[in-house]
Amino acid sequence: MELDIIRDEEMDLLLEDVSSIYGYDFSQYSKASLKRRLNRICLVDKFASFAELRYRVISDKNYLQRFVEEITVNVTEMFRDxxxxxxxxxxxxxxxxxxxxxxxxxxxxxxxxxxxxxxxxxxxxxxxxxxxxxxxxxxxxxxxxxxxxxxxxxxxxxxxxxxxxxxxxxxxxxxxxxxxxxxxxxxxxxxxxxxxxxxxxxxxxxxxxxxxxxxxxxxxxxxxxxxxxxxxxxxxxxxxxxxxxxxxxxxxxxxxxxxxxxxxxxxxxxxxx
Amino acid sequence: MSRETKVVLIGGSAGSIPVLLQVLPDIRSDLHFSIIIILHRKSYPKSSLNQLFESITTLNVLEVEDKTELVNGTIYLVPADYHLLFEDDKSIALDASEKINYSRPSIDVTFESAARIFNSNVVALLLSGGSQDGVEGLKNIIQHGGKVFIQDPNTAEVDYMPKQALEQIPEVEQLAPEQMSHFINNLK
Structure with a gap:
């Protein structure tokens, strides 16, 4: 698995878009985790490049919820620990x-x-x-x-x-x-x-x-x-x-x-x- | 780019704890880098692996907490049920997302993150185990200019993991457990 689809400056760009268009501010999320999530969403939703992902996020309001769901971690368990x-x-x-x-x-x-x-x-x-x-x-x-x-x-x-x-x-x-x-x-x-x-x-x-x-x-x-x-x-x-x-x-x-x-x-x- | 070692990553699964118990007592405490140990283990019942390691080495042994900052000459143990990543400022980030290779912690996740942040200053060692985890990470480290080693499969209790690495990565070097402490102590 090559996990380097997205570069740091591209990530910042996308986060600024999401914040200014939709009001979700991820700028203070851990960069290390966020970058993994963004690379993961490119794999799972089959975006060949960062530009494709960014276009989809900017232009498709309905995709945003999926984007938020995927870049926030939703792994949980009953009675974990x-x-x-x-x-x-x-x-x-x-x-x-x-x-x-x-x-x-x-x-x-x-x-x-x-x-x-x-x-x-x-x-x-x-x-x-x-x-x-x-x-x-x-x-x-x-x-x-x-x-x-x-x-x-x-x-x-x-x-x-x-x-x-x-x-x-x-x-x-x-x-x-x-x-x-x-x-x-x-x-x-x-x-x-x-x-x-x-x-x-x-x-x-x-x-x-x-x-x-x-x-x-x-x-x-x-x-x-x-x-x-x-x-x-x-x-x-x-x-x-x-x-x-x-x-x-x-x-x-x-x-x-x-x-x-x-x-x-x-x-x-x-x-x- | 400087080749000076900043982090030594040791990944292991089944059969790797006896190797660490043999190696850690002979590691010098004045190392100029940190050691990070990524082991597959159960999250319940809670283990006291860090106390076990603490009892056999003069180095500080810490089970990592969120945002821990690396100190030279310290051994960091990745907690069960978390992945360990590195931030740009080289501090540690924990992550409880999906298992990778059926494992959390995943060796690949930490190896890949270290490759990106520490580039050629990474030394990684993959020990005994019955999983594929770690092999992709070793490849990543090589791509970024780091150095990779495996436990000599002939000495491994479970040789699948180091053998997979050997098959897929021609440049990987092998170490027997009795060579490992000398090797780590003399890293530049």
Whole structure:
């Protein structure tokens, strides 16, 4: 696989187009990842050159959603990193259960696997009835998919294993109905999930939460954009609320560091003041 | 362009950990480059591979986090379930996108990224394994002027990976495990 279809200056040019025509600003995304994504979209959608890709993006409004979907990473799993979900189940969520009402924000939810995982946990510890999960993503196409609750059957074995490692209490297959090569999750699981678009780069805080999950999203942002998003989360978190990041992400080096307390062994940070 | 080594990349799959356990104890700690190790491994249960490596070498061993900056004389271990890329400023970017060659981390991904950023200052070594992963990356490194090596397939627990490299890349050189530390310690 030759991955060098696109040069740096061409990438900048395309990103400027996308920003000025459509208002999506990718200029502070990690260049290394973005370049791979752009080369990948050229391979997958069979553009022989950068010029072809650029023409399509500029001239075809309908192609834009696909472009955004492909250059943002939408790889996700239910109960990915089981020890993290175990910590949520056994420690964090029960603490939130002392509030009369629980608001959770899954930022960068992609196709919704994390939001459904949280819904399952809340249901199993009898807190779902007083919770509301806001699941947002930059990309309307994945939000549409997420709201349907339909996932490939082929990944259920992996999800089921993750669920068991996360102290899952039930037979995982009891949560969905199989239909040929896909499964549909029970309707009541997304009854308290609000799916909507939200762009972490340009949109503002829209509520106050006790838990914000943003896992493996910030790795695609440069440090300045990460800091901006940390401030957005800070403004959206209640005092004593929690921010959960991906396993290899950190608030170290950000202005939040001094005011947040990390759960030992986890990338879960509690806002102290 | 200077040929001075900036990064040594070691990729491995099945059968490569015993090789590293043999090689790492003899690596000097005053190296003028960083070592990056890309191994295929399971994401669960969490492994303590970095602690294992730490216990046998005097070098610092770090499991990479997002935006880690490279320091000479340090060994960086790519975390399970992430690809490792390099930014233009030579810092590390992690990426959790699709598996490549059924693997995340993929050796090819890191090799290709290093080739683009470090050009002729890359030295790559592909160890034992039963996968195709790494071979394309080695080709990329050669195209950018870097140097590539494989574990001598006769010494490999699983020889498929180094053999594939040998078949597809005529200029690849072979090292037996007992030669590797001396080789790394003496890189210019």
């Amino acid at each position: 089981p020890l993290f979900y175990k910590k949520l189940r056994n420690d964090i969520l029960p603490k939130l259960g002392t509030y009369p009402f629980i608001r959770i924000w899954v930022a960068g939810c992609s196709t919704g696997e994390e939001a459904y995982s949280i819904a399952i946990l809340l249901q199993e510890i009898n807190l779902y009835h007083k919770a509301l999960i806001y699941a947002t993503d930059i990309n309307p196409t994945v939000i549409e998919k997420a709201s349907k609750g339909i996932f490939p059957l082929s990944v259920m074995k992996q999800y089921s294993e993750n669920y068991i490692h996360a102290d899952g209490q039930k037979d995982f297959s009891s949560y969905y109905t199989s239909m040929y090569d896909v499964v549909k999750f029970q309707e009541d699981l997304n009854s308290r999930i609000l799916f909507s678009t939200h762009n972490l780069v340009s949109d503002t805080s829209f509520n106050e939460f006790q838990l914000i999950l943003c896992r493996n999203v910030l790795i695609y942002f440069d440090k300045d954009l990460q800091n901006k998003v940390f401030n957005l989360f800070d403004n959206s978190l209640q005092t004593l609320g929690y921010l959960a990041l991906g396993d290899k992400e950190t608030i170290r080096f950000s202005s939040l560091e001094k005011r947040y307390k990390q759960s030992k062994g986890h990338k879960i940070y509690q806002k102290m003041t």
